[in-house]
Amino acid sequence: MTALRRTMIFCVAMILWALTAGVSVLAQEKSAASASQQVMVIRAGTLIDGKSDSPRRNQSIVIRGNRIESVSDTGNAKIPAGANVIDLSRATVLPGLIDSHTHIFLQGEDPSRGGYDANILNYPLSFRAARATVAARRALEQGFTTLRDVETEGAGYGDVGIKKAIEEGYIPGPRLFVSTRAISTTAGYPLEGYAPELKMPTGAQLIDGPIEARKAAREQLGHGADWIKVYMTHRSWAGKNGELVSQPTLTVEELKAVVDETHGWGKKVACHAYGGIGLHRALDGGCDSIEHGLDLDDAAIAQMLNQGTWYCPTLSVYYYDWEPADTPAGKRDRLRASLHEESFKKAMKAGLKIVFGTDIGGIPWTDSIAQEFPRMVELGMSPMEAIKSATSRAAEMLDMAGQIGVIVPGAYADVVALASDPLQNIKQLEQIRFVMKDGKVFKNELQ
Template identity: 35%
Template sequence: MSQRWFRLFLFLMLGLHTAQAQTATDTLRLLMPDRVWDGEQMHTGWAVAVQGHLIVYAGPKAGFSATAYGKAPLQTISLAGKTLLPGLIEGHSHLLLHPYNEVSWNEQVLEESAAERIARAVNHARATLMAGITTVRDLGTEGANYDDVGLKQAIDKGVIPGPRMLVATKAIVATGSYGPKSKSADVDYPKGAAEADGVEGLTKEIRSQIGKGADVIKLYGDYYWGVGRTARPTFTQEELSVAVAVASSAGRPVVVHAVTPEAMRRATLAGVATIEHGDEGDLATFQLMQQKGVAYCPTLAASESIALYRGWKKGQESEPVSITKKRQSFAAALQSGVGIVFGGDVGVFAHGSNVQELLLMAEYGMPIPQVLKAATAGNADWLQLPNLGRIQAGKWADIIAVAGNPLENLQALYQVQLVMKNGVRYK
């Protein structure tokens, strides 16, 4: 082959490669559903266009023009009868746990190998993504050290399918408060979280976790270590305030497990981002949270799941006291106007069934439009994810489609027909 023909051959091959690359990355995909929940309200007659990893158009079908995007090839995806939503954002998960009616928490922490827990987590991540949850805030490995960081990295690299992850690594507990605990005071079991105390201890542990890859810091503001195993505060006001100051200096938010009003009050005054559970929260406490800009993650599905595991037959017998208290605390939260984070503590119950929490939020009195917002735009705001949670030009293309209209029936969220994360279609 002459040098001239060789150069021409290389030019043609380079052109073909470039064209293929453009087709793969620059194809304009036009989604045509019956309706679009944009994160805050529902629209009919809308189309959504995606190019690469971004949403480039969201608005009336009549307003879309493919010529505005150059010569990119156009692919139209018909979604008749379906609703488009932003990928749902789960605010409280544990991908390294599985339901307690399968294996108890103690046994998972003490007896399951790291390999088994990671293998399970790979399946959990896939199930979560296929259920339309494209982002999770994973709040503690529960004895699995820093394996959430590795799981997150594997997902980001495309090694395994799964949701985008914000990870907390090890939760932080006061010495002596957390489990597993032996019946003998002479035996000390490995813990499901990191023990740290005082200004120096907390500072060192928080900085260590940030160095290992933590996106968020989680503390247990109270636990069942009071007389008669009652819930009592663990960290002092000073300790919580120090934790927030240390984490904030590195740009990490702090979240606190708290079920008692006193622990919730201390965490709120310390300036945490969210409070998890709040089983005994009262109106005054939620009003303080609302005033201070602290959001509430109620984890209703975990509470109901634990009650069911203990033998409660929902709909057939009266509620246990724990569920009645939970209803009362959630009602007080709604009355106060505090921000509500969608997060079910999934791992206590099955991964992939995350929307149980959303159905319970509606059952307990939250209007369905507010429920849908909590799972999309609301969580994007509270979890500081500005590129997610809304179907809007310029946002990342995390999009799902469900059969039917979730504003009319939230059960539609179980009928996930399409899952796109960062512009890549997984379903």
């Protein structure tokens, strides 16, 4: 073959390739455009929109692509031609739910199954990632379309990978706000209780001093953390006078370095804190949310109100895995639950900004996430307030107000439904029968 002929063949091949590649790019763009134009209408018998104080009857929600376009009375609704109608006229429709405290990489802490340590010691990361994938799916099946996942418990940046796999459509799952490794201090997080000669892995990144603290925050933010999680208390026990004592971890200076760095990235810091010194350091250091807050004293509540700090109580998990009543650990377990109830009531009375969170992962993923709702309502929160704590209020904490946690024009089409009225019986939120995330129906058992 002559050089000229070779060049000609090459040129023709290139032109053909360019043409077919062009066509396929065009086809992709066309299908993306038609998907973004796809219109759906949900006819809602009862609509709890996540924001209003009372439900509305017979509403039509028009969804174009992945966004809500309009919400109006079904009688007056203008239904675009060719719209796909989903009839939920006998159901209660709500925004996709938000759990603001989860651990997709944790799979229960049952002592008879090796407790917390088994999570880290017994399983390769690939196995843990597989279980986290199932956990994410479980959350979506139960109507939780957004999670703030607050630490991977020794699984490094695995949450960033799961989030990416969900966003790219490889696996189903909620919108994830991830916090990667979390930060505590030396002797401030398990694994613990092994021979001191052994170098054990730890569930969190341990730092000492403001320089290491800032460096850890930079590493985690650099690798994709949406939030930074800090442990401000660790061990707890019943003290001499029946009080709950919690071991503090980071100093105010260490925490301030983390908070300063994280706020500089436009992100927020969630602080695990039970009470006492560690809780006060958390507030003095400028934490954006207090996790658990089992033992909120009046000064802490006043400071939280003043600073606009969020409170994510996670009640349910403290009723799991109690040690026998006559042991020190058993006394502590019961004390934690009873103080928690009082703290929750005080927080409500004071008007703290409360968000729904479960700590699921500490609870087995086979259990119900929505079990937290009746806990909140039994302690005096109205069903509507409890729903808001898992919708619009959580969205506000996540800087997603108007985008998620509400059914209003412009929001992402994250919509769930159930056959009964959760305002009459809050437990019914365990029976979510319809789930749409980002404009796509994930499950529909109502039609």
